[in-house]
Amino acid sequence: MSHAVFRWMPALCLALVSASxxxxxxxxxxxxxxxxxxxLIAAEFEKESGHQTVLSFGATGKFYAQITNGAPFDVFLSADDSTPAKLEKEGAAVSGSRFTYATGKLVLWSAQPGLVDDQGEVLKKGDFKKIAIAAPxxxxxxxxxxxxxTQLGLMDKLLPKLVQGESIGQTYSFVSTGNAExxxxxxxxxxxxxxxxxxSAWIVPGKLHSAIRQDAVLLSKAKDNPAAVALMAFLKTEKAKAVIRSFGYEP
Known part of the structure; x- marks a missing residue:
């Protein structure tokens, strides 16, 4: 190995240690x-920042219970705005870090083509055995x-047909597998x-339910974690917003 190579090796090692x-x-x-x-956002964030993300997916209510019981999360992306606000009020989240990263849309969906009409009239007809919702x-x-x-005046009529998933992920699974039509x-x-x-699907008009504002918040234990702080900032970038729009959300 030449002397020139030996000369730049310490600098290379130092650069690698610094990056790490x-x-x-x-x-x-x-x-x-x-x-x-x-x-998709996490993959792009890792590529740009060099930080690593560990993602856990589940129901907002369950995450709240886990966080208040000391679960090792740094950032919480909720499906509502009230849970992060509650964590902030209780001192479990960094005050002032909370913001709305997406506004979600509710859809009545069936894996069967043609079952759900584009006005949601299938709900009034009741030509199905089971309808799935996430645990409210x-x-x-x-x-x-x-x-x-409730707004449609159908809650009492459809109550016997309701099946509940503990999260919206499990609810989707019920419908996609045909366990609920x-x-x-x-x-x-x-x-x-x-x-x-x-x-087939009916996108539920926003006037029929409260706005699904989804807030992100930095948890108190992570206030000095550079990766957590950087991810919160990345969620506000145009690159992240473009991904959010592509899935039907409003950033």
């Missing part, structure tokens, strides 16, 4: 409806589904390339 010292890991609790977009106490999309059925899911779960990717 700068890289950090962020543990992210993500509402189940945001699974697909967050995987755990999942904001489930609460929005209950609001919708149709169900209320997040538009992002069935939306691709500007359209519903399979089956």
């Amino acid at each position: 010292a700068l890289a950090a890991e962020v543990q992210v609790a993500v509402a189940a409806n945001f699974t697909a977009p967050m995987k 106490k755990l999942a904001p999309y489930g609460a929005a589904a209950v609001e919708t059925l 149709l169900g209320f899911v997040a538009l992002s779960q069935v939306y691709e390339g500007g359209k519903i990717k399979s089956g």
Whole structure:
């Protein structure tokens, strides 16, 4: 090996050590409806920042319980705005870090083409055995589904046919496998390339339920974690917003 190579090797080692010292890991609790977009956002974030992400997906209510019981999350991407606000008020999240990263849309969806019409009249006809919703106490999309059925005056009529998933991810699974003929899911779960990717659907008008504002918050234990702080900033970039729009959300 030449003397020239020996001369630059220490500098190379120092650069590698510095890069490794700068890289950090962020543990992210993500509402189940945001699974697909967050995987893409995390990959782009890792590529640009050098930080690593560890993603966990589930129901907002369950994550709240885990966080208040000391689960090792750094950032929380909720399916509502009230849970992050509550964590902030309780001192479990960094005050002033909370912001709305996406506004979600509720959709009545069936894996069967033609079953759900574009006005949601199938709900009034009741030509199905089971309709799936996410547990309203755990999942904001489930609460929005209950609001919708109540506004339509159909809650009592359809109550015997309701099956509940503990998260919107499990609810989607019920419908996609045919265990329920149709169900209320997040538009992002069935939306691709500007359209519903399979089956049949009715996008629920926003006037039938409260706005599904999804807030992100930096958790208190991670206030000095550079990866967590960087991810919160990345979620506000145009690159992240473009991904969010592509799944039918409003950034």
